Amino acid sequence: MKKFHHISSALFSLVLAVIVAFVFFYLIEIRKQKIHSILSLDLVRAERLIVDNFNHTSSLIRNINMQIVNSSFNKNRINQILYKFRSNPILVETFSWTIFSWSDRANKIIVDADNGIIDNPIDISDRDYLDFVKNKAKDNIFYIGKPVIGSTSKKWIIPGGVGVFDKRGKYRGSTVIGFEIEIFAKLIQKNILNPNVSVTVFKTSDQIPILFSSANKIEYYQNYQPKFDSKISDLIKSQFSENEIKGYIEIISNKKAFLIKKLSEYDITIVVDYRSKAIENELWNSIWSRSIEFLIIIIFAGVIIVIIYKKENSEKKSIINLKENAEKNNNEKTNLMRIISHDLRNYISSIYSLSDLVLNDNSNDNNDKIISFKKCCKIIKYQSSEMLNFVHDLLDFNQIDREVIDLNKLEYCNVKKIVEMMIYLNGNLSNSYDLKIIKVFDNKIPKLKCDRVKFKQILDNIFTNSIKYNKENGEIKITVKYLKDSSQIFIEIADNGIGMTQKDIKEALEGNAHKIDKSEFTKKIDSHGIGLPLVKKLVELHGGLIKIESVKDSGTKVKLWFKIEGELIYPEEKNFNCEISSILDEDDCHIKQEDRKKILIADDEEINIFVFKQILRKTNYQIISARNGLEAINLVKKNKFDLIFLDIWMPEMDGLKASKVIQDFLKQNKMNIPIVFVTADDNLDTKQKIIDLEIKYFLDKPYTKEKILELIKQIFYKGQN
Incomplete structure (x- = not known):
């Protein structure tokens, strides 16, 4: 029994050790992934900064060279061209280049953006990149050279340029520029997000360190004597051999972390390094904090399991109740739709039957036919009015259900x-x-x-x-x-x-x-x-x-x-009976008019225009019609209207677009003509568009004689409210 106890204890200890080891290595991997993410982000930011500088400068130089070729290489013209492309102080926060200069085919700077035409040309033939620029001038390639002291700025720079051939294919010189290394380093430092990360930039072909930048330190190339940690130089030499130069390298371990990327286009290598001591400190901090979190999770997991188990039955009951309520609501909606469809069919059926009766009435008795016709029309009007009210209520009821009314x-x-x-x-x-x-x-x-x-x-x-x-x-x-x-x-x-x-x-x-x-x-x-x-x-x-x-x-x-x-x-x-009579256009209180007013009606439906004209035929208004928005615009430009009715949905150009054009025309000509939108659209978005256009009036379809005359009265005789 005692032996069995010892074996059980040993197995438990072994399992516990395996779990702890697993957690330990898991946390190490998690931390390594986090460091890799940090380095990747800072590498991308540094790369973007460098490439943006070089790409932007390259584009400017090519533009300059095109203008220089067109200037026939005249010094005065070259001076004017370079002066236009001087470094803008506003760009100092983003770009680090100094000024543009023109080097002739003898590798002497004869024109400078700041100093103009130089009486004593500056010899720069010792710069390594000029031979490459001269040989590749036809390819229009921007080439970066070794760090030097600028001929005019007297600061350490990364020189570069693009050669120029004339139209006969003869090399005539190069447009050159220098990137101030110190500013470059400060820009990179500003873009580094993590204080434990440093960035080193190398000239790839020569493995010459150009600059080093970290959160609290900046060093850059001086007198060809690099002042950098030897481990970075050794790393570059070991990874970038003459026989095999890789484009991208990452080394992430428990003691060191590097990401290295070569920018082949510009012969530049970027090394992003994570501080070794920070790696160790953060690793142990992560292990302790994660271990505590792990224990807390285990404790609360048991509590949560118990709570979930207790609530499981009540949740099942709630789901059953919700299902029953949903089925009940669906049944009620089905019944409501059945009632609605039944009532709509009744309305439409009666309207259809009465219309058919009127159209197919073959009676010879004209008086009887007129009486029957009027009676049928009254019933049709009543049924249409009932159906319209029903549809309006139904739409508004639906908006209430969706809580958008x-x-x-x-x-x-x-x-x-x-x-x-x-x-x-x-x-x-x-x-x-x-x-x-x-x-x-x-x-x-x-x-x-x-x-x-x-x-x-x-x-x-x-x-x-x-x-x-x-x-x-x-x-x-x-x-x-x-x-x-x-x-x-x-x-x-x-x-x-x-x-x-x-x-x-x-x-x-x-x-x-x-x-x-x-x-x-x-x-x-x-x-x-x-x-x-x-x-x-x-x-x-x-x-x-x-x-x-x-x-x-x-x-x-x-x-x-x-x-x-x-x-x-x-x-x-006011006398209400008089007001009613005026609205219905009756004789006792007819709408007063000093002049024959002209009304434009724009609608693509012929029947709607016919109805409009029939309603207004006994009035003293002159009615002119249009079939779409474009016709309406042309008529407004040629006629002076007192009132415009625009249907919203029309072909070629709808009423909303047409009203905007008409409003602009009226403003330009200092005219004020009321516009009424006519629509069967009850959507709130459509009404909002009308309000946004600052149109005061709109008429819902279907319209009656009373509605139209009341609206016209309201517009022409505003004093009657």
Whole structure:
């Protein structure tokens, strides 16, 4: 037993030793990879700095040489060319070259960018790169030479140049330049990210160290006596032999780390070195810190496993519940889509059948035909209006579901007038149910700042519900008051219809009105269960409050409160019947016109233009039409219009682009013509584009005579709000 115990202890110790050794070597490898990443990054930065300097300079010299060839090698012209390419002080932070000089074929500098034409030419024939430049001049190669003291700058430089042949193929000289080694070293030092990294630059062919740069030290070539660590020189000599010169070398170990890269194009070698002592210190620090982390991970791993195990069952139950809820929601959406598709088919079917009836009426009795025709058209109009309202509500309901619905342009609106218009426009519907409409309005009601379209939508949804769910010969009472104490506008729409239970109210506000039992209500109702959630959201967007009070079989009251902020603005008192008549173009209050106003209508659909002209045929307006944006632009340039209607979606050029061109033309000619966008697009992005173009008006399709005349009146006679 004792022997077995010793064997178990030995095996455990062996396994533990293997694990520790594995972790140790793993951490060493991780650290080596990190050092390699650091060196690679600094190598790339150093290489980019050097290559960018050389490439940029090479490009400039080639440009200079082309101009020198075209100047016929005239000294004065060469002087002017070189002066243009002087070193810009702004570039000192990025580039390290000094000035350009021109060396003639005798290797003497005769023109200098700073000193101009030199009376006593400077002999530079001892520089090793000139022979290469002369021999390779036809190849247009930029060659780098050994470090020298600059002939004019008197600083240690890396010289370089490109030779020039004339048009007859004769060597005429070279454009030369020097890179200041000290500035080069400082630029490299500035670009080194890690303080433990140093960069050494060699002349590859001669293995001459040019510069050494680290975080706190800079050395560079002086008197051909390198002042560098011998290990780097030995490393270069051992790795770059005459017989085999590799392009890239990396040496990463526990005690030393180098990356070496040769830039063949410029005969330059870069050595990136990681400080040896730093490698050892960081390695042990890494081992200790990782070991502590490893122990902490083991301790917490056990705790996490226990927690996960305990939560597993509750999470499974949650997943099951989520799945059941998802299936329930899918079933509800399926039912809603079934109801929607059924109602849409009913609308379209009735419109189609009535249209077919009108088109195929072969009756000989003209009076009977006219009566039948008008009756069919009234029903078609009613069904179209119902379907349009349904589609608008459906789109807005979808925006609520995606949480993207928002208010558009806010303006001060006459609440009493909007309510009066709502009652008037729904008159046919309320008359069909023989309902009595009772109005209780305060004499003076201030204007409300709101989105006019969405505010009408709120009232229209509530009012049409009161009509549809009312009893025969019932009544609807509409109250509009200004509450001075709370500075609120109060609106109440009350009916004595079928009413709802508290459960029904909750279902209706959640968009589930189709679930409410209406079996006792014998009258057929066009309702889709999406109106009240939309109303609630639109009221909240206006900062208002909605409250529904209802009793089964007794009726429903919908109460609205809207806060008025700032100064009270009261509308002008007007005869509403006169206003309605003017909107409908009736005789008792016709729109006054001093001149025959000219209106442009741009739409690619012939039927839309026909409808527009039919609506305005009894007015005194002159109507001109265009089929696309380009035609509209040409007509605007040739005619003086009082109003322009632009359809958004047209071929060749759409309304949005055309409006921009027209607006620019109007500004140039100091003209101001109102533009109205006509669209069936209810997308918020499209409305935002209209707002961005600073277009004040737009007309939704389909439009009615009342809508168009009301809009024209609003534009031409702004005083009537």
